[in-house]
Amino acid sequence: MALKMIETALDQEEILAGESNSLLSRIGNTPLIRLHSITAELPKKVAIYAKAEWFNPGGSVKDRAALNMILAGERSGQLTPGKTIIDATSGNTGIAYAMIGAARGYNVQLALPKNASPERKKILENYGAELILTDPMSGTDGAQAYVKSLLAENPANRDRYFYPDQYNNPANWEAHFNGTGREILAQTNGRVTHFVAGLGTTGTFTGTARRLKTFDENIKTISFQPDSPYHGLEGMKHLETAVVPGIYDPALVDENLEITTESAFEMTRRLAREEGLFVGVSAGAAMVAAIKVAQTLEEGIVVTIFCDSGYRYLSDRFWDEK
Amino acid sequence: MATKVFIPTPLRQYAGNQKAVNVSGETVGELLNNLTTEFSALRKHLYNEEGQLRSFVNIYVNDEDFRYLQGPATNIQENDEISIIPSIAGGKEA
Numbered sequence: 001m002a003l004k005m006i007e008t009a010l011d012q013e014e015i016l017a018g019e020s021n022s023l024l025s026r027i028g029n030t031p032l033i034r035l036h037s038i039t040a041e042l043p044k045k046v047a048i049y050a051k052a053e054w055f056n057p058g059g060s061v062k063d064r065a066a067l068n069m070i071l072a073g074e075r076s077g078q079l080t081p082g083k084t085i086i087d088a089t090s091g092n093t094g095i096a097y098a099m100i101g102a103a104r105g106y107n108v109q110l111a112l113p114k115n116a117s118p119e120r121k122k123i124l125e126n127y128g129a130e131l132i133l134t135d136p137m138s139g140t141d142g143a144q145a146y147v148k149s150l151l152a153e154n155p156a157n158r159d160r161y162f163y164p165d166q167y168n169n170p171a172n173w174e175a176h177f178n179g180t181g182r183e184i185l186a187q188t189n190g191r192v193t194h195f196v197a198g199l200g201t202t203g204t205f206t207g208t209a210r211r212l213k214t215f216d217e218n219i220k221t222i223s224f225q226p227d228s229p230y231h232g233l234e235g236m237k238h239l240e241t242a243v244v245p246g247i248y249d250p251a252l253v254d255e256n257l258e259i260t261t262e263s264a265f266e267m268t269r270r271l272a273r274e275e276g277l278f279v280g281v282s283a284g285a286a287m288v289a290a291i292k293v294a295q296t297l298e299e300g301i302v303v304t305i306f307c308d309s310g311y312r313y314l315s316d317r318f319w320d321e322k
Numbered sequence: 323m324a325t326k327v328f329i330p331t332p333l334r335q336y337a338g339n340q341k342a343v344n345v346s347g348e349t350v351g352e353l354l355n356n357l358t359t360e361f362s363a364l365r366k367h368l369y370n371e372e373g374q375l376r377s378f379v380n381i382y383v384n385d386e387d388f389r390y391l392q393g394p395a396t397n398i399q400e401n402d403e404i405s406i407i408p409s410i411a412g413g414k415e416a
Contacts, residue, residue, distance in 0.1 A: 136405075136407050136408070137328060137408070138331050139330065139408035229332035230330065230333050230408065231378070241332060261409075262370065262377065265377065317377070
């Protein structure tokens with residue numbers, strides 16, 4: 001299995017070879033940033049670092065999985081010129097598909113709940129994606145169901161569309177096994193002791209945790225999720241009540257934390273003011289979780305993921321609270 | 323007067339697996355209070371420990387966000403429909 005993964009990585013480099021100045025070659029290899037002031041109360045030998053994923057060209061961690069799923073589709077022959085990439089996502093994966101689709105010449109169709117923000121819809125439309133607006137009451141699960149039924153109702157649609165299905169596609173977590181996890185080991189010189197990440201598609205957690213544990217099984221890998229199925233943490237899922245993604249591997253979870261939306265909002269505001277890090281809500285949640293872990297340690301290096309930037313959430317109300 | 327309240331998919335498990343329930347109340351606040359009295363498991367998902375609606379909870383009166391009306395004090399008219407909408411980032415417009 002490990003060997004196969006390495007081949008996958010080489011394939012990816014090969015496919016993008018000769019494109020060293022290309023937009024897509026800039027996906028991954030994001031900076032690892034050390035937190036200072038919010039962590040001032042922690043013991044001196046405990047540090048928290050975050051992967052600054054908004055440095056990806058599409059502005060989020062989702063560029064990694066989207067690119068790898070598209071390249072894997074090309075490699076397997078499931079994605080060929082003229083096909084349309086279709087998926088359900090109101091968020092960063094949609095933006096990543098739209099950007100990569102534009103750069104590689106594919107049409108992109110995205111199902112998203114009707115109440116997605118106007119600026120989100122504009123970003124997608126300006127990349128040339130076609131939007132299908134679904135019932136706001138069913139959230140992103142409803143958009144997902146729409147795409148599945150569209151593909152199921154007409155077999156001809158299978159020839160017309162490429163459906164990456166990020167919840168069940170191994171190329172999702174492999175992007176993090178070959179990218180994020182490998183980068184964290186290199187950037188900490190293998191000194192990372194704890195890894196903390198949220199669960200959505202579970203690709204980031206699964207792939208990164210698997211890589212870290214392959215390197216050293218003593219590295220603790222800790223997941224977090226919202227405290228309720230009704231929450232405001234973009235991209236996160238409450239797994240007890242959601243459809244559990246096929247790529248999820250509970251054996252990799254040493255501990256799972258529940259984070260309230262309110263604590264994430266508060267931390268997101270603090271990261272901007274106290275660290276100069278203008279990040280999205282899930283990054284705030286990641287920081288809350290990372291601090292919870294760090295507080296239990298006397299010594300260690302805790303690494304987490306800041307998925308995207310605050311610019312994506314400018315119209316949200318929480319910036320003005322308190 | 324009973325008003326129809328639409329329950330989003332993630333919360334239906336706490337409301338007898340119903341898509342919509344009829345609840346009485348003169349204002350949105352009163353109605354939500356009655357709703358979470360009848361279905362007490364819903365309460366902690368909608369209200370914080372201080373008994374205020376959690377800040378990310380989106381309530382719509384017909385097609386209007388109740389924050390742009392009078393919030394919990396918004397009066398309910400006959401035939402109004404109330405929806406509790408899942409929050410999605412930047413999700414402001416319905």
